[in-house]
Amino acid sequence: MILINENYLKLQASYLFSDIGKRVAAFQEAHPDQDIIKLGIGDVTRALPSVCIDALHKAVDEMAEDATFRGYGPEQGYAFLREKIAQVDFQARGAEVAADEVFVSDGAKCDSGNIQELFGQDVAIAVPDPVYPVYVDTNVMAGRTGTWQEGRYQGLTYLESTENNNFVPEPPEAKVDLIYLCFPNNPTGAAATKAQLKQWVDYAGENKALILFDAAYAAFIRDDSLPQSIYEIAGAREVAVEFRSFSKTAGFTGTRCAYTIVPKECMAYDSQGNAQPLHLLWNRRHATKFNGVSYPVQRAAEAVYSVAGQEQVKELSDYYLKNAALISSKMTELGYTWVGGVNSPYIWIKTGTDSWAFFDNLLNKAGVVCTPGSGFGKCGEGYIRLSAFNSHENVEKAMQRIENALK
Numbered sequence: 001m002i003l004i005n006e007n008y009l010k011l012q013a014s015y016l017f018s019d020i021g022k023r024v025a026a027f028q029e030a031h032p033d034q035d036i037i038k039l040g041i042g043d044v045t046r047a048l049p050s051v052c053i054d055a056l057h058k059a060v061d062e063m064a065e066d067a068t069f070r071g072y073g074p075e076q077g078y079a080f081l082r083e084k085i086a087q088v089d090f091q092a093r094g095a096e097v098a099a100d101e102v103f104v105s106d107g108a109k110c111d112s113g114n115i116q117e118l119f120g121q122d123v124a125i126a127v128p129d130p131v132y133p134v135y136v137d138t139n140v141m142a143g144r145t146g147t148w149q150e151g152r153y154q155g156l157t158y159l160e161s162t163e164n165n166n167f168v169p170e171p172p173e174a175k176v177d178l179i180y181l182c183f184p185n186n187p188t189g190a191a192a193t194k195a196q197l198k199q200w201v202d203y204a205g206e207n208k209a210l211i212l213f214d215a216a217y218a219a220f221i222r223d224d225s226l227p228q229s230i231y232e233i234a235g236a237r238e239v240a241v242e243f244r245s246f247s248k249t250a251g252f253t254g255t256r257c258a259y260t261i262v263p264k265e266c267m268a269y270d271s272q273g274n275a276q277p278l279h280l281l282w283n284r285r286h287a288t289k290f291n292g293v294s295y296p297v298q299r300a301a302e303a304v305y306s307v308a309g310q311e312q313v314k315e316l317s318d319y320y321l322k323n324a325a326l327i328s329s330k331m332t333e334l335g336y337t338w339v340g341g342v343n344s345p346y347i348w349i350k351t352g353t354d355s356w357a358f359f360d361n362l363l364n365k366a367g368v369v370c371t372p373g374s375g376f377g378k379c380g381e382g383y384i385r386l387s388a389f390n391s392h393e394n395v396e397k398a399m400q401r402i403e404n405a406l407k
């Protein structure tokens with residue numbers, strides 16, 4: 001008899017986006033003439049930069065000729081891309097990362113789930129609350145949590161991100177081994193300072209813990225004093241792995257390209273207490289279970305690092321940041337407090353009411369879809385997330401309608 005992995009039975013069905021979908025569909029049916037503006041989803045809306053399209057076309061043409069055709073590439077990614085990533089995203093900012101510490105992949109979501117395979121079954125894990133659900137669910141699947149009780153999984157340490165800590169949690173009193181951090185954060189949009197990250201790096205060093213740092217939104221940071229990479233913090237190379245993605249930076253959500261940095265000094269420990277380099281383990285895992293990102297897509301990602309490419313991706317994130325500024329200034333005018341929106345495409349708004357009640361109100365009175373904060377964890381109750389991923393026209397229209405509805 002073939003048995004299942006019963007950890008999957010512990011998973012709570014994520015009702016968040018299906019509940020949103022159902023409520024939107026019901027509203028649309030009752031009001032067929034009302035157009036609905038979606039500021040709920042974390043997906044980009046604008047086309048790929050033209051440098052990427054040109055690079056894709058060129059690479060496809062190369063695949064059409066025997067002389068320039070490429071078969072399997074290096075599992076870790078082509079050198080042409082790994083070198084540009086190391087130079088432009090890290091070395092140019094004073095962060096030490098070498099090209100052979102860059103592992104190109106098809107997504108930061110997959111990498112953040114897959115990397116767990118390298119760790120022992122009984123490690124103590126800390127996750128943010130509110131949280132990007134992937135960090136939690138992948139650990140449940142791997143059997144690293146207990147059961148779901150009163151809105152949380154037993155056995156996880158939840159790092160509460162609230163008004164009281166400006167949505168950047170401090171290291172816990174308890175000793176944990178594996179720590180998920182995401183800055184600028186999804187869903188809150190909060191960005192961490194160097195001093196705040198330093199506390200975490202020090203904690204990890206003292207406790208022989210590992211930080212999994214998700215920097216998927218690094219491209220939205222405009223404040224030069226804020227770190228874009230955890231490797232801008234002294235000591236991070238020993239204790240942190242960083243996930244990056246072209247998804248939000250360059251509009252690659254449907255094209256798929258990302259990368260993970262595993263520095264050679266970064267260690268985890270065997271049961272005898274001997275340090276083992278994670279770089280070797282991740283290299284082995286990647287080479288065994290992954291066959292690389294397609295050649296044309298890696299060429300498209302490489303194009304992001306050309307002079308024109310850097311301008312075009314900056315223009316893309318500027319476009320969304322302008323939306324974010326409009327959303328946040330309008331919410332301030334209406335008397336709401338919020339976080340994010342400045343170095344992030346997300347605005348996390350304190351509703352003063354139940355998240356779902358606020359969601360329904362916005363939908364019914366303004367025809368605008370947001371994401372109820374409670375869907376991201378206990379600490380999200382009483383908040384909603386508005387996303388800047390839409391056209392200027394739609395965001396302007398949405399904010400005008402929200403003003404009329406909430407005034």
Ligand SMILES: *Cc1c(COP(=O)(O)O)cnc(C)c1O
Nearest residue numbers: 107108109132186216245247258
């Ligand atoms: C969108 C997002 C990612 C990117 O995932 P991909 O698989 O590279 O598209 C990673 N982390 C967070 C928190 C995100 O919101």
